[in-house]
Amino acid sequence: MTDANIDSARLKSQLAWEDPRSNRGYVQIGRERVTQSSDANEIAKLRAKAPDFKESMEIGRDWDETWKNQWPQESDAPRFKQTMLDFYQTCHDLHVHVMRAIALGLDLEETYFDHKIDEQCHNLRLLSYPPIRTDLLRQDGQARAGAHSDYGTLTLLFQDSVGGLEVQNPHTMEYQAASPIPGSIVVNAGDLLARWSNDVLRSTLHRVVAPPARKVSETEGITPARQSMAFFCNPNFSTEISCLPTCSGPGKEPKYAPVTTEQYIVGRLQATYI
Numbered sequence: 001m002t003d004a005n006i007d008s009a010r011l012k013s014q015l016a017w018e019d020p021r022s023n024r025g026y027v028q029i030g031r032e033r034v035t036q037s038s039d040a041n042e043i044a045k046l047r048a049k050a051p052d053f054k055e056s057m058e059i060g061r062d063w064d065e066t067w068k069n070q071w072p073q074e075s076d077a078p079r080f081k082q083t084m085l086d087f088y089q090t091c092h093d094l095h096v097h098v099m100r101a102i103a104l105g106l107d108l109e110e111t112y113f114d115h116k117i118d119e120q121c122h123n124l125r126l127l128s129y130p131p132i133r134t135d136l137l138r139q140d141g142q143a144r145a146g147a148h149s150d151y152g153t154l155t156l157l158f159q160d161s162v163g164g165l166e167v168q169n170p171h172t173m174e175y176q177a178a179s180p181i182p183g184s185i186v187v188n189a190g191d192l193l194a195r196w197s198n199d200v201l202r203s204t205l206h207r208v209v210a211p212p213a214r215k216v217s218e219t220e221g222i223t224p225a226r227q228s229m230a231f232f233c234n235p236n237f238s239t240e241i242s243c244l245p246t247c248s249g250p251g252k253e254p255k256y257a258p259v260t261t262e263q264y265i266v267g268r269l270q271a272t273y274i
């Protein structure tokens with residue numbers, strides 16, 4: 001993964017937001033409210049009260065017949081498709097590398113995860129957060145993205161320079177800014193990695209709120225537009241996620257019932273989008 005890979009994906013992603021014709025897998029503002037809740041009624045209430053103020057585009061593995069990608073016309077968005085497919089592959093390769101490092105860290109064979117994560121069941125999400133009056137964003141329960149953990153193994157997050165991403169410190173429970181660092185990738189552990197590792201690696205609660213205020217007019221504080229790209233890495237849909245052999249022992253019982261990737265992710269998505 002080089003800066004050039006990231007920059008070209010970011011550039012195409014920006015152009016796509018400027019040209020609504022090129023949108024695919026489009027999720028409009030107000031459609032989603034990410035949360036830790038898995039209760040569909042509670043999520044529906046939260047969404048009605050304080051929807052996430054964002055829009056997004058979703059890109060999956062391109063050969064999936066069930067969840068088909070909808071690409072823009074090449075003439076509307078030249079090289080958009082190829083750039084995103086290349087970026088998808090680069091992110092997949094990085095996931096394999098990081099999972100190998102995690103395997104070694106957990107006293108497993110370096111290649112332990114390789115065949116459990118090789119079907120590219122990932123999701124590349126391009127995110128656009130439009131400009132918004134800062135006082136609206138600071139209202140109770142309102143955020144660009146509400147507090148949640150991601151579902152898979154790891155999320156590779158590419159943010160721009162605007163800021164607002166916060167992660168919860170699991171010891172103090174306080175949120176702290178994950179301030180943008182040029183050329184860096186934020187790597188979040190997700191729920192399936194937490195379940196797999198019996199919480200040795202915990203999934204990170206995070207949210208996107210108003211960044212440090214910047215006045216653009218005399219009278220109104222406007223939070224500027226923000227764009228990010230999140231690559232949600234998943235194990236293969238059929239992989240059973242049950243406590244890893246090195247993560248339980250006497251006095252350290254497995255905390256979670258086995259579940260397949262597909263069961264877990266479909267369950268969370270159904271609760272979110274019902």
Ligand SMILES: O=C(O)CCC(=O)C(=O)O
Binds near residue numbers: 127145208
């Ligand atoms: O935009 C960001 O920085 C974070 C987005 C996010 O957490 C998500 O889409 O799950």
Ligand SMILES: [Fe+2]
Binds near residue numbers: 150155206
């Ligand atoms: Fe997230």
